[in-house]
Amino acid sequence: MQTTQSQQLFERAKKTIPGGVNSPVRAFRAVGGNPLFMKSAKGAYLYDEDGNAFIELINSWGPMVLGHAHEVVEKAVREAITGSLSFGAPTRKEIEIAELIVSMVPSVEKVRLVNSGTEATMSAIRLARGYTGREKIIKFEGCYHGHGDSFLIAAGSGAITMGVPDSPGVTKGVANDTLTAPYNDLEAVRTLVEANSGNIAAIIIEPVAGNMGLVLPKEGFLAGLRAICDKAGIVLIFDEVMTGFRLAKGGVQEGFGVLQDMTTLGKIIGGGMPVGAYGGKREIMDFVSPAGPVYQAGTLSGNPVAVSAGLAMLHYLNNRPQTYEKLESLGNQLVNGLRESLRDLGLNYTINHIGSMYSLFFTKQEVIDFATAKTSDTALFGRYFQSMLRREIYLAPSQFESLFLSTALTDENVRTIIQAHHESLQEVLVKA
Numbered sequence: 001m002q003t004t005q006s007q008q009l010f011e012r013a014k015k016t017i018p019g020g021v022n023s024p025v026r027a028f029r030a031v032g033g034n035p036l037f038m039k040s041a042k043g044a045y046l047y048d049e050d051g052n053a054f055i056e057l058i059n060s061w062g063p064m065v066l067g068h069a070h071e072v073v074e075k076a077v078r079e080a081i082t083g084s085l086s087f088g089a090p091t092r093k094e095i096e097i098a099e100l101i102v103s104m105v106p107s108v109e110k111v112r113l114v115n116s117g118t119e120a121t122m123s124a125i126r127l128a129r130g131y132t133g134r135e136k137i138i139k140f141e142g143c144y145h146g147h148g149d150s151f152l153i154a155a156g157s158g159a160i161t162m163g164v165p166d167s168p169g170v171t172k173g174v175a176n177d178t179l180t181a182p183y184n185d186l187e188a189v190r191t192l193v194e195a196n197s198g199n200i201a202a203i204i205i206e207p208v209a210g211n212m213g214l215v216l217p218k219e220g221f222l223a224g225l226r227a228i229c230d231k232a233g234i235v236l237i238f239d240e241v242m243t244g245f246r247l248a249k250g251g252v253q254e255g256f257g258v259l260q261d262m263t264t265l266g267k268i269i270g271g272g273m274p275v276g277a278y279g280g281k282r283e284i285m286d287f288v289s290p291a292g293p294v295y296q297a298g299t300l301s302g303n304p305v306a307v308s309a310g311l312a313m314l315h316y317l318n319n320r321p322q323t324y325e326k327l328e329s330l331g332n333q334l335v336n337g338l339r340e341s342l343r344d345l346g347l348n349y350t351i352n353h354i355g356s357m358y359s360l361f362f363t364k365q366e367v368i369d370f371a372t373a374k375t376s377d378t379a380l381f382g383r384y385f386q387s388m389l390r391r392e393i394y395l396a397p398s399q400f401e402s403l404f405l406s407t408a409l410t411d412e413n414v415r416t417i418i419q420a421h422h423e424s425l426q427e428v429l430v431k432a
């Protein structure tokens, strides 16, 4: 596979951009080799600067759930840009998307738009602290809630990939206010709550975790957190930046039957444009400025072009619930094929899967939290990643990321991925 253009662009990029990328996990540090520079995308395919075409399972880390360059979203953006790109004043469309989110997400009565998932989670934590008058938060090891200081403690995603789950630059003061527990460990949460009685503002969790690779909540785990929060007056925040509008119209809460106090959203909500949001109970959200004392602001929050893309995406998903059946079916078809291939080769690596998200862990252990995810052989993952890339299948360049399917995948694409997977396993394992 020819990658000359990408190699030249990467050398050039490193001269003016730290690490040559605008987000660390894109740099291929965890899998070796140089990142590929993408030129365009359509449907299930990415096209790089050297003219290679890849069937891809990142979908911009979640947003492109309908595949790339979907006509409904692109049309909305084309129409929006003719009326100026930004006003910095309230617009009708911001009301429309807020009403749509409230109608789609059961736990959200009011919502504030921001420009990224990080802004959403940072704001949600500040609001929970302002609303409760308490200072500490609990997060879970391996969960990633964006790069806000409070969250870069035992953080997942690129932080694990780059080996800095506790980043330099986060002060001791901030770190002391962030308590961590292992995912799926209710007893550890109870111990933290008892030891910090009356001083925990919020528990924030990825209700289905995608940033240590995909890890699912055990039976009763989310309900247990709900009970702990109810008893201790703690705000329960589901960070659905990744899962929101992907696993179900109403997010994880719809499927697991646990209602959180606040929800953070991103990715799909912008249809590929920069939009984040945090929302929840009216009594909490009315603490946000200018309705209340908790300050949060943003020049481009509610941007008319980004909101137009998000509105088109959410209306499409809201009006076509069969989209989720298709995502579910594609996910089952692909993962069943991957598992069958592992069995045929006598390999018992772990695959965690839900709906249109999955992760193949190069470990034989059940992966239920950060510690078990880290038993994976990341070097082997890197060889598998490169082998799949040579077969023109583009995966997330880290063991500690979930993969995402889009409705643009065809049955033929799924068969091609399974075949490439089988050949790659043979290449990196059976012959090793």
Ligand code: KE4
Binding pocket: 023, 024, 025, 026, 061, 116, 117, 118, 119, 121, 144, 145, 146, 147, 157, 158, 206, 210, 211, 239, 240, 241, 242, 266, 267, 276, 401
């Ligand atoms: P952004 O600030 O990247 O829009 O969202 C942060 C965020 C918050 N919460 C969850 C559950 C998330 O998954 C994310 C961002 N996800 C990563 C992918 N694991 C973004 C990819 C990247 O960092 O380049």
